[in-house]
Amino acid sequence: MTTTHAVGFRQYGDTSVLESLERPLPALASDSVKIRVIAAGVNPADWRIRAGQFRLFIRNLPFVPGNDAAGIVEEVGTQVTSFRPGDAVYAMLPIALGGGYARHAVVPQSAVAHKPAPLSFAQAAAIPLTALTAFQGLRDYAGLQTGMRTLIYGASGGVGMFAVQIARQMGANVTAVTSGKNVEWVRQLGAEMVRDYTREDVTTGDEVYDVIFDTIGAHGINRWRRALRRGGILVSIDPIGANPLAQLQAATAGRRITAFIVRPSSTDLRLLNAWFTAGSIRPMIDRCYPLTPAGAAEAQTYSASGRVRGKLVLIADETHASNTN
Ligand SMILES: NC(=O)c1ccc[n+]([C@@H]2O[C@H](COP(=O)([O-])OP(=O)(O)OC[C@H]3O[C@@H](n4cnc5c(N)ncnc54)[C@H](OP(=O)(O)O)[C@@H]3O)[C@@H](O)[C@H]2O)c1
Missing domain, CATH: 3.90.180.10 (Medium-chain alcohol dehydrogenases, catalytic domain)
Structure with missing residues (x-):
């Protein structure tokens, strides 16, 4: 052997x-x-x-x-x-x-x-794991389309940094959330707007998003509800975050919440390769x-x-x- x-x-x-x-x-x-x-x-x-x-x-x-x-x-x-x-x-x-x-x-x-x-x-x-998570989450679960207002929460982590870059490549309008020390770094990934969660409550405010991609799971749907437009979707990578109660609360408020676990995929890695080879994602x-x-x-x-x-x-x-x- x-x-x-x-x-x-x-x-x-x-x-x-x-x-x-x-x-x-x-x-x-x-x-x-x-x-x-x-x-x-x-x-x-x-x-x-x-x-x-x-x-x-x-x-x-x-x-x-x-x-x-x-x-x-x-x-x-x-x-x-x-x-x-x-x-x-x-x-x-x-x-x-x-x-x-x-x-x-x-x-x-x-x-x-x-x-x-x-x-x-x-x-x-x-x-592999984090870029596939970002790609599958935005494409398959968020149904991201050009022009969608998208919030990436936890934008400086392994998943978040790819989510910011991939969402931009998919034509979304991207707001990223990170802490103060990482604001400039995340801006350089391509986020149009960067918010510092240590200085403001990003679940409140005037901005309303079509998609919230949450890599941290710090807030439940009840906190995110005001930041999500009616019909909008919160995609979480914390499977517990989209439990049946949270789904019911989201549906009652006219929003959606889903969570998923990334799957290995040669096909998706090949799709990502085009962006990596062109240097549009790093x-x-x-x-x-x-x-x-x-x-x-x-x-x-x-x-x-x-x-x-x-x-x-x-x-x-x-x-x-x-x-x-
Ligand atoms: N479901 C799935 O298939 C799947 C796939 C991959 C990962 N995950 C899970 O998803 C989570 C994230 O993974 P990852 O690889 O991105 O982790 P990671 O690289 O360890 O994330 C670290 C980043 O999280 C940020 N962060 C920490 N607390 C935060 C908060 N309260 N608000 C905003 N940002 C915060 C930090 O930024 P600051 O220092 O600026 O706070 C740091 O840059 C992990 O729990 C992981 O196990 C799930």
Whole structure:
């Protein structure tokens, strides 16, 4: 059986449970791709899973976190025609399976796309889960159309930074919400208006939006109701935020609320590639760390602080992480 070097945990707990592990790689299925990982993204789900918050959904320990990987194809299954060994790719690994914090990952081809050529492997690793969340949320759940007045709440996080840029590319009129220190940074992502949630209550005021895309879940529908036009929709990425009671409250007020969980999609990564290749959307990296237990622990501690601006990335192969091929 093939194994790979990884960083993961054998029991739930604080960052001290993170350790180096030698983990078996799944046999290469006919529709799968084996990737030599050069860089892996870090997401809040990683430390939440490690802390045991999702233990109902995680069947087995040891667990290797990580849902974003960028690297080089080493091997392909017999049915794979779109990728060849040597291709530079990136992928979203399923949330409940993880596996990104490793030297190798085996991923269904339906979750893999060629890396946007101008981006480094580290930049590509900053994309999959959060860019797909923003894209699927705005396109599929908000039904975003040109000219819609759109509020992105939590605009400086991994999801928010892509939501601002993608909403602009989709022709929306974008207001972004962040804290004072990030206002200028978010403006440079393309937001037409930026509001500071530490200085004003953004759920009140004269502005009314067609779409509110909430990446934080700090306010329920009753607080957002006044900022949402009649018939408008609040899209949350906190599934609990759109519980049946909240949906009833929204419907009673003539508004809609929905929540969703991102799904891996090669097709959507390919659609995003056009924007990344043209440079009209950029992944912004806050910090990189080595793929070691100490590096992963530092990254997860920072992620858990809630203050990350853009994305955190773990580097598995320092020599190639800044390269574009
Ligand atoms: N449903 C799904 O499929 C899905 C997918 C991806 C992520 N998620 C979840 O969505 C959440 C966001 O993910 P992420 O990757 O964007 O997280 P993140 O990168 O860790 O978000 C950090 C950002 O959140 C901002 N922030 C923190 N508190 C805020 C507040 N009260 N109001 C406005 N902004 C605030 C911070 O800006 P300031 O420092 O300026 O406050 C910081 O820049 C996480 O809980 C994650 O688990 C769900």
